[in-house]
Amino acid sequence: MRAAVLSRGAKLLEGLLKGTGCGRRPERVICACGALMESQGLKTKELLTILGPVSYARSMFQCPACNATRYPGDEALDVVGTTRSPGLRRLMARAGSQSTFKEGRDDLRIYAGIEVSPKDVERVAENIGQQMEAWQAREAVCASPKDKALPLLYIAYDGTGVPMTKAELAGRKGKDGPAHTREAKLGCVFTQTTCDAKEFPVRDPDSTTFVGAIETAETFGGRIYGEAVRRGLLCATRVVILGDGAEWIKNLADLHFPRAIVIIDLYxxxxxxxxxxxxxxxxxxxxxxxxxxxxxxxxxxxxxxxxxxxxxxxxxxxxxxxxxxxxxxxxxxxxxxxMRYAEFRAQGLFVGSGVVEAGCKTVIGQRLKQSGMEWSLRGANAIIALRCIMKSNRFEDYWESRVS
Ligand SMILES: [Zn+2]
Incomplete structure (x- = not known):
């Protein structure tokens, strides 16, 4: 029954797509180089969707000056340079971020009757991870809530080793002997407005967001700063940095958050x-x-x-x-x-960085540190970006942002 319904759905979708990206256009199609592009007639493309394969014909435009091509229909449907529909990419990205690419393939088959290869899942998940990374960077710059007062903002960050391929580790030294891992840096931002009956601070529900990557402390500094600004750093009454006292953590605090109260994790x-x-x-x-x-x-x-x-x-x-x-x-x-813990507690502040340490396990460890895994820098960073967005409850926001 499912197969039959999906197949009927695919036919229906195929019908709905007729006319998209072809026929007369009200506006002219301009090349990135500035020249006017010319229609070269219909080209058919096979799209894989969550309903199954769907074929669709749309106009191809070509630039007489530089030979570049554009498919306005693909742009409208968000399938530029891909044969996977946005709906399918969303499923594949989630599957690839949750477990191994092979398990992701199996999940898609069982949950949705979709046949893709593990390599497909990997490619799409990596690709979406990279696009999310770019989206996150843009968001950090432009979105900063100014409308509401924010009494207390916490920023916590930590590092955790990710096993890498030999090629990615060439020339790097570990604690003893050659390195097996590279350090992923993970940061989280959350807010607090109340304390409980016993005067213990309470983290605002659903207020924790994550950012992370395998990168230098300097680059990560910009990343965590951007996230803090997006979350309201500039309108926060008080700002607290929680960390383990490692040198880079303090340096970033001095550089980016000079007015913050810096607390070394009590444990x-x-x-x-x-x-x-x-x-x-x-x-x-x-x-x-x-x-x-x-x-x-x-x-x-x-x-x-x-x-x-x-x-x-x-x-x-x-x-x-x-x-x-x-x-x-x-x-x-x-x-x-x-380490003025009594004072910090009297102010109703958290004194432990447990949130980010738990994040190192759930955001990074559970997916990237399973036995036998070896990552490329590119692959690891894409999956880290993907998981940070998911654990920050921003996965749907990302897909919303793609709907123009
Ligand atoms: Zn051109």
Whole structure:
């Protein structure tokens, strides 16, 4: 029954498309070079749609000056340079972003009776991902809400390794030996307007959007800034940056968000304190545990100075271990103003970057870090763009934007 209904639907669609992009045109067709283009008669194209294959005839125009061709009918139907209808591309992009391209192929067959190859799914998903990337960049520039007050905007970002093909890793070094991954940077923006009954901050529902790519910190800086502006950075009363204290995260905060409150994720800070305890008290498990509990309390109070004073009295004598301990002290000293947790909490602010860390798993890990996967830079970035748009609930916005 489904096959029969689809096939009838395809015939119906074929009938509806008759006349699109052919016959007399009210306006002239101009080439990108400026010359007037001439009709070369009808050309037939086979379109694959969600109803099945549909053939359609439209006029081809050619430029007498530079020989370029245009099909106004294809432009009207959003099928320039592709034989897949927008509806089908939408399904293929979603399928390719959710699971492997082969599984995406299987899903399309089972859910919709559509026969495409895994390579097809890959090609379309990559292509849509790249177009979404361009759309997102345009959106970031032009759309900035100015009509409503925004009390509190959070920006959080983090990095996570994506396994790459050998060719993409040539000449790169990993932690030990040659690199297996490259770092994808993921940023998220969300808002908060209330706290719950216990005075804990509450993230506004559906307010989280993501951006990300494998790229330099500098390029990513522009990306996360653009997203923050799109989300209302310029009219936000307060802005908070949440991160793990990595150097690039602080540098971007200084560069793009100078008036923001920068908060180091509490759990990262705790890890550093734990590490410090291990460095100072070696094998004395009991002492390590006791100090950790005490210093975590100081940390909660935002009193890093107290930890520093006590720790300095206990520096170990071994050169190597002393160096490690001093590195932790240096980290705490340098970041102490970003660890005033009691103060931040009193202001009703989030002090953990769990949202972006969860994002690293759901947006990137679940699709790009499955066992045996190896990505090209191009492919990985396209799928990351696609998944960021989907997880930001902007997938339909994108397709809306294509309807002129
Ligand atoms: Zn031309």
């Amino acid at each position: 990262h800070a705790r890890e550093h304190v734990s590490q410090l305890c291990k460095n100072l008290f070696g094998t004395d498990e009991k002492q390590i545990r006791q100090q950790r509990i005490r210093w975590w309390t100081y940390l909660d109070q935002g009193n890093v100075e107290k930890i520093l004073v006590q720790a300095r009295r206990n520096l170990p004598t071994g050169t190597e271990i002393r160096k490690k301990a001093e590195a932790e002290l240096h980290y705490l000293e340098k970041n102490k103003d970003r």
